[in-house]
Amino acid sequence: MIHVDALSAQVPAFCDVLRREHGFTIGQAEAHDSLRALDALGVTDRARVRAALRLVCCGKRSDVEAFDEAFERFFTQSPAGTAQSSYAPRHTRPGREDAPEAREEAAAVPDRPQPRDEDPAEGDGGRSAERRPTDEEREDTPPSLAALRARYSPLSARNEPPAIDRSRDAAMSVAAGRLIAAVRLGRSRRWKTISHGGRFDLRRTVRASLQTGGEAVTLHYRGHPLRNPRFALLIDGSRSVVEHTNAIVAFSRALVARSLRANAFFFSTELRDVTRELRDVAREPHTPDAGAPFGDLGAAWGGGTKIGASLAAFVDGHGARVLSPDTVVIVFSDGLDVGDAHVLVRAMREIERRSAGIVWLNPHAASPGFSPTARGMRAALPYITILTSANDARAFEHLAELIGRHPRIRGRA
Amino acid sequence: MIAERIRARFAERHFVAGDDLSTALELALALEKPLLIEGPAGVGKTECAKVLADVLETRLIRLQCYEGLDASSALYEWNYPKQLLRLRLTETSGDSPAAREAQIFSEEFLLRRPLLEAIDQEHAPVLLIDEIDRADEAFEAFLLELLGEFQVTIPEIGTVRARSRPAVILTSNRTRELSDAMRRRCLYLWLDYPSRDEEIAILRARLPDIDARLARRIADFMVFLRDQPLRKVPGVAESLDWALALVRLHRDVLDERTLEETRGCILKVQEDWALLRTQSARYAPLLENGAAAAAPVESDYGIGSVRARRG
Numbered sequence: 001m002i003h004v005d006a007l008s009a010q011v012p013a014f015c016d017v018l019r020r021e022h023g024f025t026i027g028q029a030e031a032h033d034s035l036r037a038l039d040a041l042g043v044t045d046r047a048r049v050r051a052a053l054r055l056v057c058c059g060k061r062s063d064v065e066a067f068d069e070a071f072e073r074f075f076t077q078s079p080a081g082t083a084q085s086s087y088a089p090r091h092t093r094p095g096r097e098d099a100p101e102a103r104e105e106a107a108a109v110p111d112r113p114q115p116r117d118e119d120p121a122e123g124d125g126g127r128s129a130e131r132r133p134t135d136e137e138r139e140d141t142p143p144s145l146a147a148l149r150a151r152y153s154p155l156s157a158r159n160e161p162p163a164i165d166r167s168r169d170a171a172m173s174v175a176a177g178r179l180i181a182a183v184r185l186g187r188s189r190r191w192k193t194i195s196h197g198g199r200f201d202l203r204r205t206v207r208a209s210l211q212t213g214g215e216a217v218t219l220h221y222r223g224h225p226l227r228n229p230r231f232a233l234l235i236d237g238s239r240s241v242v243e244h245t246n247a248i249v250a251f252s253r254a255l256v257a258r259s260l261r262a263n264a265f266f267f268s269t270e271l272r273d274v275t276r277e278l279r280d281v282a283r284e285p286h287t288p289d290a291g292a293p294f295g296d297l298g299a300a301w302g303g304g305t306k307i308g309a310s311l312a313a314f315v316d317g318h319g320a321r322v323l324s325p326d327t328v329v330i331v332f333s334d335g336l337d338v339g340d341a342h343v344l345v346r347a348m349r350e351i352e353r354r355s356a357g358i359v360w361l362n363p364h365a366a367s368p369g370f371s372p373t374a375r376g377m378r379a380a381l382p383y384i385t386i387l388t389s390a391n392d393a394r395a396f397e398h399l400a401e402l403i404g405r406h407p408r409i410r411g412r413a
Numbered sequence: 414m415i416a417e418r419i420r421a422r423f424a425e426r427h428f429v430a431g432d433d434l435s436t437a438l439e440l441a442l443a444l445e446k447p448l449l450i451e452g453p454a455g456v457g458k459t460e461c462a463k464v465l466a467d468v469l470e471t472r473l474i475r476l477q478c479y480e481g482l483d484a485s486s487a488l489y490e491w492n493y494p495k496q497l498l499r500l501r502l503t504e505t506s507g508d509s510p511a512a513r514e515a516q517i518f519s520e521e522f523l524l525r526r527p528l529l530e531a532i533d534q535e536h537a538p539v540l541l542i543d544e545i546d547r548a549d550e551a552f553e554a555f556l557l558e559l560l561g562e563f564q565v566t567i568p569e570i571g572t573v574r575a576r577s578r579p580a581v582i583l584t585s586n587r588t589r590e591l592s593d594a595m596r597r598r599c600l601y602l603w604l605d606y607p608s609r610d611e612e613i614a615i616l617r618a619r620l621p622d623i624d625a626r627l628a629r630r631i632a633d634f635m636v637f638l639r640d641q642p643l644r645k646v647p648g649v650a651e652s653l654d655w656a657l658a659l660v661r662l663h664r665d666v667l668d669e670r671t672l673e674e675t676r677g678c679i680l681k682v683q684e685d686w687a688l689l690r691t692q693s694a695r696y697a698p699l700l701e702n703g704a705a706a707a708a709p710v711e712s713d714y715g716i717g718s719v720r721a722r723r724g
Contacts, residue, residue: 025593033444040443041436051436059596061451061587061603190481190549202493203485206500210514214500320587 007043011035011053014074018057022066026057046075162237162266162294162301164281165250171393172254178397180259182404183229185326185356190225197223229356231255231262232322234314236333237297238268238305244363247391248332257282263322267310272300273318307337307376308344315350323354328409332361337376344376348383357385357409359399365389385409419468427618428457428464431611437602438465447560447581449545449596452604455648458584459543465580466539474579475541476527478548484555488565490524518569529573532563537577545595546585553595560598607649609636615649616656623660630667631656634699635679641692644682654678666701669693 012031018024037052050071058067193201204220212218233252237245252264256278263275277294294301311331315323323329329351337344352358360380364370366389372381381387385408390399403409419438423430430438438461441448450458466473476487496517503513525533531540545553559565563575583599585591607615612632616623635652647655655678664671680686689696 025597029597033446036444037440040440047432048436051433052440055437055440055448055600055602058601058603059593060591060601063601064603188481190551191483203491206491206493206496206517209497209500210510214497214504216497321589324589 007038008035010075011038014053014070015057017074018067018070022063022070024057024063024066025059030056162242162245162249164253164278165246168247168250168393169254172250172396173258175251175393175396175400176254176258179231179255179400179403180229182400183328183356183409184404185227185229185409187224188227191222192225193220194223194225195221197221199223227326228261230322230324230327231259232314232318232327232329232355233262233264234311234329234331234333235264235266236268236305236307236331237266237301238303238336240305240336241332241334241363242302244334244391245332247393247396248361251390251393251396253278253282261326263318265314265318266294266297266300267307267314268299268301268303269306269309270299271310271313271317272297304338305333305336305376306339307333307335307380308339308341308347311347311351312343315347315354319350319354323351325354325356327355328357328359328403329355330359330361332363333376334362334364335360335372335374335377335380337374337379341375341379344379345383348380352383357403357406358383359386359388359403360384361388361390361399363389363391366391422468423461423464424618426464426467428460429607429611429615429618430461431607433602434461434604437600441582441600442580444600445578447583447599448602449583449585449591449599450602450604451585451587453606453646453648454586455650456604456606457649458604459541462539462541462543462582462584465582469539469580471536472534472538473541474527474531474538475543477543478545478552480547480549482548482552484552486526487552488526488528488555488559489567490526491518492522492524496522520570523567523570528559529565531579532559532565532575533573534579535576538579540579540581542581542583544586545583546587546589546591550592553592557594557598560595606635606639606646609633612636612649612652616652619653620656620660623656624665627659627665627667628656630699630701631659634667634696637696637699638679638689641688643680643685643688645680645685647679651679651681667699668701669697672700 011034015026015031015034019026033056034053037056038049041048041052043049050068053071054064054067058064191199193204199222201220201222205216205218208218208220209216233248233255235245235248235252252262256262256264256275263273264278266272266274274294274297348358362370362372362377365372365387372378372387386402386406388399388402390396417435420430420435423435437448437450440446450461452458462475463473499517499522500513503516506513508516523529528540531538542556545556560581563578565573567573606612609632612635613628616628616631617625620628631652635647639646655675658675658678659667659671662671662675664675676686676689680689
């Protein structure tokens with residue numbers, strides 16, 4: 001049970017753990033609100049304490065699960081004051097890597113109770129396999145754990161995360177700019193002050209008329225501004241295409257850097273949102289030996305291909321946020337799908353219905369005699385607006401033209 | 414405890430509030446912070462604001478968000494025709510331009526829209542900002558001042574501070590991701606579909622004369638349905654509609670034919686009907702089987718409550 005006197009120190013410490021080890025965007029204000037919340041609700045009922053802290057500290061649905069687990073670990077298994085150091089995080093957001101220190105600390109003090117699960121193959125195997133075992137754990141490590149670690153190791157040759165070719169930055173950036181400018185989706189339904197609008201902007205007109213003694217001499221107008229396109233890039237990183245991905249990864253980096261409305265995903269047998277990582281790379285100055293920015297991509301890079309399942313995961317997990325009538329979806333894949341064709345068809349139909357159009361880049365489309373006969377390609381074909389290939393900056397500029405001219409990629413407002 | 418009281422008073426009004434929801438409402442009132450409720454469609458997000466206003470015996474001010482909603486339709490607008498007229502009428506009054514400007518940009522010429530109305534009340538109302546995800550990012554940014562400080566800045570008049578802080582509830586269906594700044598200003602609650610027992614409680618609270626067994630059948634079937642890869646997953650609103658339809662049709666049992674006739678209450682996309690048909694083997698145990706399903710068509714001969722078997 002929770003001790004009241006220790007609580008005022010524990011709650012800020014817990015907020016600290018959430019922020020540092022789980023990447024929650026919370027600060028002093030939330031710690032303060034947490035205490036106020038407990039003050040209002042009382043601390044006698046554990047479920048209510050948890051509900052109160054969850055309400056204050058969580059910001060989105062994905063936070064809730066991480067919070068519940070952190071709460072269990074923090075308030076159950078560690079004695080007061082030792083919470084942070086004996087604490088092994090699992091739901092860490094990618095890109096925040098202060099967690100390993102906490103793990104090292106934990107490993108250095110073996111007589112402390114270790115609140116972790118014993119079955120390494122359970123759930124998100126990639127992340128639990130990545131943790132360092134303590135000494136006594138290491139002795140009776142089953143061979144399967146070692147095998148598992150090798151499988152998910154970022155050093156394993158077939159799972160090497162993509163390097164970003166920064167030498168083509170400038171050209172790719174130009175191409176990305178062309179693409180953003182080329183997509184024309186018509187006008188939004190919002191009213192804005194524009195010079196050639198269809199209605200009077202009375203507010204401005206009345207203001208201006210004060211200068212002329214109440215006579216509206218200078219007229220101001222309102223109208224509907226142009227719609228801004230959004231982009232979703234889905235990049236296949238499976239073994240069969242991995243050597244062709246350099247250009248598209250460089251291009252997606254340029255696109256997410258130029259547009260806040262662009263999102264990029266990698267998939268192989270799983271899907272991973274890499275928008276934030278790509279954007280972080282774009283912010284850093286250009287250094288030739290920048291390390292791999294993606295961390296461990298796990299099953300999202302360099303494995304087999306499950307296009308259907310990955311696209312379905314995209315629709316379910318990110319569709320609400322990313323897909324809109326303004327979204328141009330760009331898929332990069334060779335269409336060699338090992339999954340169920342029905343899943344792919346259903347996902348493609350859904351994406352097609354909820355977006356401005358699907359552009360499919362097949363690295364083999366440029367080779368002479370190409371015809372879309374791969375199983376996945378055949379299944380996806382009816383829903384594709386443009387099927388082509390692009391492997392350098394020039395080709396992407398050409399692609400921008402192609403998309404801009406295409407009659408089907410238009411606004412539906 | 415206040416949560417208990419909220420739950421009891423919600424129950425009086427036939428609204429079943431779970432632990433999470435009642436704690437959230439209590440905390441939102443105690444901390445005077447807005448409460449952001451996210452969740453699938455039809456789980457009672459909007460309804461709980463209405464009932465809250467009823468429980469607190471205060472006004473509900475509702476702002477339905479839509480694409481293109483802007484400050485002039487949500488917060489305030491100047492009454493331009495009146496301003497123009499006043500300018501014309503005072504043309505010869507000899508006042509200085511500054512004085513005339515001050516005159517037409519005074520409270521008298523202000524049209525109050527829902528948000529300004531909400532913070533300008535003597536008795537704190539409940540402000541419901543519904544489906545905030547439908548409004549664009551610009552409007553969301555504009556709400557930040559209001560939700561953080563409960564004040565509104567009108568350039569011509571100055572800052573209007575809330576006389577009494579309204580209880581604010583925002584709802585979102587996640588068609589668009591909200592900004593972190595917005596989330597930080599709110600308490601956050603994820604309201605999911607109710608569990609089987611909660612759903613039974615809801616059905617019995619809203620439809621007191623429903624057969625207990627039918628309510629259980631409906632709840633079981635909804636649990637099954639929400640597990641399927643449907644285009645449009647039915648919410649509580651749908652199961653209430655369905656239960657009401659079954660009660661009105663005097664169906665005390667849930668069989669294949671009844672399902673066929675009333676599926677429009679719960680599944681509202683053609684593809685989902687097709688999917689349901691392919692799953693009939695899996696949901697069969699959830700239905701009443703045997704004689705009821707095989708019985709010949711019944712007719713009420715247009716009289717409504719009379720039941721007679723044909724043939």
